[in-house]
Amino acid sequence: MxxxxxxxxxxxxxxxxxxxxxxxxxxxxxxxxxxxxxxxxxxxxxxxxxxxxxxxxxxxxxxxxxxxxxxxxxxxxxxxxxxxxxxxxxxxxxxxxxxxxxxxxxxxxxxxxxxxxxxxxxxxxxxxxxxxxxxxxxxxxxxxxxxxxxxxxxxxxxxxxxxxxxxxxxxxxxxxxxxxxxxxxxxxxxxxxxxxxxxxxxxxxxxxxxxxxxxxxxxxxxxxxxxxxxxxxxxxxxxxxxxxxxxxxxxxxxxxxxxxxxxxxxxxxxxxAPTTKADKLPVVFNEWATSWGKPSESSVETTVAALKAHDIDYYVIDAGWFADKNGDWQTNHGDWQVYQQAFPNGLKAATKTIHAAGLKAGLWFEMETVGAAAEQFQNTAHLAKKHDIPITAGTRRFWDMRDSWVQSYLTGKVIETLKTNNFDYLKIDYNDSLGVGVDSPEGLGAGLEDLIDNSLKFIHQIKADCPDMVIENCSSGGHRLTPAFMDITDFSSFSDAHESSCIPLIAANEQNIVPATKNLIWVVLHPEAEPDEFIYRLVSGFLGRICLSGNVTGLTSDQWQTVDAALALYQRCAPLISSGVPLRFGPDVLSYHDPQGWQVAGFSDTADLKTAGQVLLVAHTFDQPGLDRAVLPELGQGWQVQADFGCADLALDLNTNVTLNLNNHNFGAHVWLLERR
Structure with missing residues (x-):
């Protein structure tokens, strides 16, 4: 106009x-x-x-x-x-x-x-x-x-x-x-x-x-x-x-x-969202919530042995594979020396074990920052500065990614480590912020933009040097869930919500932001979990890409049967999860720390629910759901259940409008694949 x-x-x-x-x-x-x-x-x-x-x-x-x-x-x-x-x-x-x-x-x-x-x-x-x-x-x-x-x-x-x-x-x-x-x-x-x-x-x-x-x-x-x-x-x-x-x-x-x-x-x-349809959604296992920063060659062997009989595709070694002689890794990143006590035969032995089990091997890096205990923390000539002082956030400093020396150093430490040790998957993490900007002749803000542009260029360099590498985008969970990072990586970590009852809330929120095929949702499993809690976590994964973790070596055979049943239904639903239009019902939930109420999220094969032929309903109840039944009139009538998984006392009534029988069940979950007759 x-x-x-x-x-x-x-x-x-x-x-x-x-x-x-x-x-x-x-x-x-x-x-x-x-x-x-x-x-x-x-x-x-x-x-x-x-x-x-x-x-x-x-x-x-x-x-x-x-x-x-x-x-x-x-x-x-x-x-x-x-x-x-x-x-x-x-x-x-x-x-x-x-x-x-x-x-x-x-x-x-x-x-x-x-x-x-x-x-x-x-x-x-x-x-x-x-x-x-x-x-x-x-x-x-x-x-x-x-x-x-x-x-x-x-x-x-x-x-x-x-x-x-x-x-x-x-x-x-x-x-x-x-x-x-x-x-x-x-x-x-x-x-x-x-x-x-x-x-x-x-x-x-x-x-x-x-x-x-x-x-x-x-x-x-x-x-x-x-x-x-x-x-x-x-x-x-x-x-x-x-x-x-x-x-x-x-x-x-x-x-x-x-x-x-x-x-x-x-x-x-x-x-x-991209118009993609997948017949299978490969499942990731990340050992972060298994070892909590203490991975080792022996833990890889025992965990892989527990996983290899199940439908799992990737095994990712998370933070802690590097450390100083005392085993400190939390402030040691940046030097990237393999912790020999944990990996006496190097990382290649671990990837060999993973590959022998038919899995692809992944490794964690936080490549743009340097920990306070690392020797490189004092390499101030190549660190990002504000007013000529190295920017320090807690125990982290930041590489100046505009510096050609830094790019060369990271090529040797990151890209060569991945190639030499036959890794298939890279998890890129980033766990603090540079703040308002970095020194630049144009000023702090333009300097920051230029520095991060060079971070993105380094990711492109990884892709060029390792063209088959699958790359995960993570920043203390979801702090980089933006097109700039998601568009050049394969997966993104949805959150650092590992042990949280708000996982399905976050996952449903992010249906508006991250394509389901890219959104890695933590499914942390423990043998001591009550059956409903075990199912609650598994069902959350149906809202995106399942990322398993936890003490899986301690799971019972019955618990593994539950996992296998969930994964089988998950793969059956893969075409709908990957290409379907998200849906969501339920009251607004005030507290994420102590959620109350209920939620039904999922996917439909069309945007118009009244004309949909197939839907996937992923239901969760929180503390005090507040009612016995929840009616979903938006879905219309004429549905039948094709498959389901979850807590037995959460049920659907399909006689008229789709009605969820909640039975005042606290922290339960169920998933249904429905088709219209």
Missing amino acids: KDNRGHVSWTIYPTKRATDFVLRTDTQVHSLVQAKLVQDAYDKNFSNGVSMYRSATTQSLTYNKQQVKEDSDTISVATYLKDHWDNTYIHTLCYHKDTAYLGVRTTFTNESDAVQHLALLSSFCLSGLSPFTDKNPVGQLELVRFRSKWAMEGRIERRPIEDYDLEESWKASGLAVAKFGQLGSMPVRRFFPIVGLTDASQDVTWLVKLAGAASWQLEALRLDDELVLTGGLPDQDYGQWQKTVEPKASFTTPWAYITVGSGRLEAVAHNF
């Missing part, structure tokens, strides 16, 4: 709702690019220090031209704008024809003969929300965010925009701003880099996710009746980010990904 002064904005809506679109003429055009050059003024609407939205740079942007390119796979639309300094901005919109979302980013080109300094350049700015009425009705627009805390990731927050003061004042003056983000090298802290807006009156939801390599910001804003969503890299005021662009040079932002749809939140979020 373009006004008579050449200002350009854009919005999106479901194609099925095209006839309902309302083109407003009584609101301002909110530019599809938000930018600020350091010399230009802030907007006047009391926003200085809060937001750089509608800066003088942005208000000077006018339409220049538009180019559309199409090939067999993609359509791209490049909109060219000019500012009052004659610089060029290219808003690039990319659509891959086998997907249901758009990629958006912005390129700035310095057309002058002098250096230019950007204080803000957005990846996206979506306005005209909601585009279905002349005036947005009160209480019908809800802002959607996904909160995060260690081992409690993905809590969904949906609140009316009025709760954030996102209302227009009596005239269009005084910018309303709801701004949130994250500063540092763990991009998922407090929030995921995702924002959504639901128009409840129209049953339409917009979702935007940022690539999220490091620091980021998102803003919901309102000056007139339109709501605006914008975001990308943090601005100079918020994240100390500034970009220096030399004459005739360019800078391009990271991608933002945008979708829109009707229906359930999890169905709209599924638009981001």
Whole structure:
């Protein structure tokens, strides 16, 4: 949309709702690019220090031209704008024809003969929300965010925009701003880099996710009746980010990904998921919750012996395979010396044992940081610094991944270790944050972005040197569950929730964020567990990719039969888990530490549950579920059970609407594969 002064904005809506679109003429055009050059003024609407939205740079942007390119796979639309300094901005919109979302980013080109300094350049700015009425009705627009805390990731927050003061004042003056983000090298802290807006009156939801390599910001804003969503890299005021662009040079932002749809939140979020269907989902065994940091050659032998008769595909040796002479590993990483007392014949003997059992072998590295007891902790010439002082977080320092010496050192320690010892699987962990930034001529924020870009390049180097290597993305569980990391790795650890009753809550939250085929869910098993607890944990794994752990050498034959029954049903459900549309029912759960209530999550073969032919229901009860029966009318009628697994007294009544008989059962679980007759 373009006004008579050449200002350009854009919005999106479901194609099925095209006839309902309302083109407003009584609101301002909110530019599809938000930018600020350091010399230009802030907007006047009391926003200085809060937001750089509608800066003088942005208000000077006018339409220049538009180019559309199409090939067999993609359509791209490049909109060219000019500012009052004659610089060029290219808003690039990319659509891959086998997907249901758009990629958006912005390129700035310095057309002058002098250096230019950007204080803000957005990846996206979506306005005209909601585009279905002349005036947005009160209480019908809800802002959607996904909160995060260690081992409690993905809590969904949906609140009316009025709760954030996102209302227009009596005239269009005084910018309303709801701004949130994250500063540092763990991009998922407090929030995921995702924002959504639901128009409840129209049953339409917009979702935007940022690539999220490091620091980021998102803003919901309102000056007139339109709501605006914008975001990308943090601005100079918020994240100390500034970009220096030399004459005739360019800078391009990271991608933002945008979708829109009707229906359930999890169905709209599924638009981001790849269209894959797997007949088998390989099962991972990670020995972290088995040895708790004390793996050894002998523990590998005994555990592999217990696993080899079962349908398990990977054996991952987690932290602790390295240590000093006293066995200290918790602050020793970075030197990467094999702990000889634990592995007297080296790591190759362990991988030989794993391979002989028909399993693939994995190894843990936290390659970007250095522990306080490691010799490399004092190698300050190659460590990341702020104000010329090595950044220290607890007992960790951080390699400066921009340093060619560091890249060479890690190639020898990581890549050569993997290749020499015949590993098939790499778990990359990352357990603290660099904070707001690192020293750089451009400033702390730009330095951080550059450093993390080089971390990503090193992962690409691993993939190039070890093309068959399966790579897991982990950062104290879910602190790097963003496209920047998930798109270049095979699996992601969903959380550090190992021994927690909130595991199914987190797993269901993350159905909106991580494709099920990539989401490794801890299933930690202990022989002393009560039967219901044992089943509760196994059933949680049906919401993603099963990652077994625990004292499996102590399991009884009956317990192994239970595991085998669960794994057999899991593989039967693999096509639906991998390609199905997520579903979720149940009351909001207030406490994740002490959850109460119940939840049914799972997958459907279509987004419209009324017309679905197959569903997988994964039910959990928590403390005090509060009722005997839960009716799921959204599923309609005509279902029959094809297979099931779980606690016997959690049952389904399929005579009319699907009804779950809870029987006030605390902490139970059951999974059903249903087909419509």
